Amino acid sequence: MAELPELMVLSKQMNExxxxxxxxxxxxxQEKCLNMEVDSFKDQITGKTIKKVYNKGKWIFxxxxxxxxxxxxxxxxxxxxxxNSDKNSAEEYxxxxxxxxxxxxxxxxxxxxxxxxxxxxxxxxxxxxxxIAISPLDSDFTLDYFKKICTGRAMIxxxxxxxxxxxxxxxxxxxxxxxxxxxxPKKPANSLESFQIDNLFxxxxxxxxxxxxxxxxxxxxxxxxxxxxxxxxxxxxxxxxGEKCPYCGRIIEKIKTGSTSSYICPECQKL
Ligand SMILES: [Zn+2]
Numbered sequence: 001m002a003e004l005p006e007l008m009v010l011s012k013q014m015n016e017x018x019x020x021x022x023x024x025x026x027x028x029x030q031e032k033c034l035n036m037e038v039d040s041f042k043d044q045i046t047g048k049t050i051k052k053v054y055n056k057g058k059w060i061f062x063x064x065x066x067x068x069x070x071x072x073x074x075x076x077x078x079x080x081x082x083x084n085s086d087k088n089s090a091e092e093y094x095x096x097x098x099x100x101x102x103x104x105x106x107x108x109x110x111x112x113x114x115x116x117x118x119x120x121x122x123x124x125x126x127x128x129x130x131x132i133a134i135s136p137l138d139s140d141f142t143l144d145y146f147k148k149i150c151t152g153r154a155m156i157x158x159x160x161x162x163x164x165x166x167x168x169x170x171x172x173x174x175x176x177x178x179x180x181x182x183x184x185p186k187k188p189a190n191s192l193e194s195f196q197i198d199n200l201f202x203x204x205x206x207x208x209x210x211x212x213x214x215x216x217x218x219x220x221x222x223x224x225x226x227x228x229x230x231x232x233x234x235x236x237x238x239x240x241x242g243e244k245c246p247y248c249g250r251i252i253e254k255i256k257t258g259s260t261s262s263y264i265c266p267e268c269q270k271l
Pocket of ligand 1: 248265267
């Protein structure tokens with residue numbers, strides 16, 4: 001599932017490719033993706049121009065002319081693909097956005113995605129995005145900010161996965177982040193020493209930056225259909241159940257941590 005690095009790659013490419021393009025039409029196969037009736041959606045988006053594309057956590061934001069935003073969420077995963085011409089677009093998609101220069105992009109959701117069109121003055125009420133927190137590579141995501149959210153009895157893993165505290169990290173990159181920081185995912189946040197929080201912050205930022213530089217996961221596609229560079233080999237403990245810990249040689253375990261599973265080394269990450 002795409003997380004912050006993949007979403008950053010995608011939104012950066014979309015911004016470079018789509019800025020100043022004008023929507024000519026939209027083909028909608030799966031109407032349930034939309035936050036309004038399909039005719040109304042088409043009426044409102046046609047003629048709007050893209051000013052900027054950026055991501056907020058796992059959502060892609062398109063700032064449009066006439067005070068609109070188009071918001072895109074990939075759900076459990078999706079291929080969002082650019083096509084030079086609408087004549088050679090992917091055959092399978094739930095939505096296709098066509099531009100006046102005859103280029104287009106298609107959205108093929110693996111399970112279920114969202115495409116919402118909202119007025120700028122309604123953005124602060126948009127349920128799914130209004131509370132998304134800043135992300136580790138944002139300039140205001142400082143160590144001070146991180147220290148403020150690492151409080152209370154919640155397990156440290158859940159704090160990092162909480163989109164209201166840290167935008168964009170899900171149950172993929174988290175395993176190696178906690179492993180490198182030598183922290184058990186179930187450790188209560190308020191039990192961490194100050195140096196452990198410093199270390200975790202550093203590891204997390206470094207991990208996400210590296211993944212972004214490598215264009216994300218090998219099983220995710222960018223805007224041009226190209227896969228990221230990070231194959232299974234990249235991970236240290238994630239998805240390595242039954243294999244040896246690269247640091248100490250103990251067998252890596254898969255454990256339940258609340259509603260999610262976690263991969264840990266029981267020696268390096270003591271509770
Ligand atoms: Zn170990």
